[in-house]
Amino acid sequence: MLERTEGVNRPIGVFDSGIGGLTVVRELLRVLPHEDIIYFGDTARVPYGPKSPETVVRYSHEITSFLMSQDVKAVVVACNTATAHALASLQKTYNVPIIGVIEPGAIAASKLTRTKHVGVIGTNGLVNSHAYRDALHRLDSTIVVSEQACPLFVPFVEEGWLDHPATHLVAAEYLSPLVDDQIDTLVLGCTHYPLLKDVINDITGPSISLIDSAEETAVQTSALLSQHHLKRAERTDKPRLRFIASDSPQQFLNVGRRFLGSSIDSVETVGLGL
Ligand code: DGL
Numbered sequence: 001m002l003e004r005t006e007g008v009n010r011p012i013g014v015f016d017s018g019i020g021g022l023t024v025v026r027e028l029l030r031v032l033p034h035e036d037i038i039y040f041g042d043t044a045r046v047p048y049g050p051k052s053p054e055t056v057v058r059y060s061h062e063i064t065s066f067l068m069s070q071d072v073k074a075v076v077v078a079c080n081t082a083t084a085h086a087l088a089s090l091q092k093t094y095n096v097p098i099i100g101v102i103e104p105g106a107i108a109a110s111k112l113t114r115t116k117h118v119g120v121i122g123t124n125g126l127v128n129s130h131a132y133r134d135a136l137h138r139l140d141s142t143i144v145v146s147e148q149a150c151p152l153f154v155p156f157v158e159e160g161w162l163d164h165p166a167t168h169l170v171a172a173e174y175l176s177p178l179v180d181d182q183i184d185t186l187v188l189g190c191t192h193y194p195l196l197k198d199v200i201n202d203i204t205g206p207s208i209s210l211i212d213s214a215e216e217t218a219v220q221t222s223a224l225l226s227q228h229h230l231k232r233a234e235r236t237d238k239p240r241l242r243f244i245a246s247d248s249p250q251q252f253l254n255v256g257r258r259f260l261g262s263s264i265d266s267v268e269t270v271g272l273g274l
Contacts, residue, residue, distance in 0.1 A: 005125060008230050011036035011068030012221070015060075018046035020154070020191030021078030022259035024152075026102065026242075027218035028076070029263065032225070034232045036240040039078075040069050041256075045273065046249035047154055049123025053085040056125065060086035062272045064094055072096065073108070073230050076221055080105075080189045080213070081123050084131035097224050104220045105187050105213030106135035110143060112209050113185040117144045119178040119208075122189030124149045132189055146181045150174045150190070157192040158255060167199050176204040187211045195258070215274045243267045 012032070013105065014025055025039055038061050042048075048056050048060050060082045068074055074097045077090065079084045083100030091098045109118050109132075120132040132197040136143045153174075156167045178186065186208050188194055194212045225231040241263060245252040249267035256264045 001149050006248075007009070007071070007073055008232050009036075010071050010073035011038045011242070012074050012076060012225075013040070013064075013070065013072030014078050015040040015063045015067065015082070016079040017041075017048035017059075017082065018043050018158075019255050019259060020157070022138045022256055023191050023194045024076060024078035024217055025213070026260055027214040028221060029239075031218040031222050032231075034235050034239060036232075038067060038072060038242045039244065040067060040270075041134065041243070041252060042272070043245045043252055045174035047123065048079060048081040049125045049151060051081075051125065053125070055131070056085040058087055059273070060090060061093065062207065064090050064098070066270065066272055068094060068096070074098070074221070074228075076217065077101065078191055078217070080247055084126050084129040094133055097228050097230070098220055099217065099224055099251060101191070101213040101217045102131050102135050102189075104216035105189065106132055106139060107220075108213070108216040109185050109187050109211045110136060110139040110162055113143065114181070115184040116140070116142055117146070117181065117183045117185075119181065119186040120145060120147045120189050121150045121153075121174065121178070121186065121193065122147075123154065124151050126189050128135060132187055146178050148174055148178055150176040150193075153190065153196060154192050157195050160255070160258065162195055163256040167196065168202065170202050171196070172198050175200065179204060183208060185209050185211060186215065195234070195271075201217055224239065244270050246271050
């Protein structure tokens, strides 16, 4: 990969299949408060979870090319499904640092587990790719990994059913097998799931630690920027945040505020490959 050390003041590009990646933006704002961010949510084509790897790779390249056209200095793939299918191909194609959410989540889980039995939940695409299992085994081959797809969680979050009885019911159905498996650490392998932490905690109880990849991804992004001499110096003015959706800005605004509060005041629309 070519090194580009000029232009530290360029923004960081972040993308997700929709609004879920805003949980990663929330952490980036906390860990890297001086950076400008351009966020692209592919709301016209969400969800990526049930789509084929080839389609997700194509979408991910279209979005990354767009972010590169906006002169970003690094890209955060804030979507577990896109990371599983497309990260390696993106890293080979573009000459800026590109980071996904899976490796950071796996690192955090491997540090935290005591019993070496880790659960992973995510979309069907993510779970079928076994990307977390493989990442965990690269770190420690003795870790036992129990995986569970939770395809109904994303629509519940999009609907704002964060504490709805139906969400509790479905969570119990999905998570009970993992509790029975006696995992001690559970990776929230989908950008939407941090919003369901309370519901998930109700089922898993205090003896199972939840890993939110977003937190660790922000820490690793900061380290990657430092390593490439791309970290912006402290500033007195407010960082510039741009939010772009491929579909209705209104829906993005409504749901996005649940993730980021008042940090979102406007949303642009850019259609890609439609
Ligand atoms: N952002 C996706 C992920 O983290 C979840 C939503 C989708 O299926 O596109 O896997």
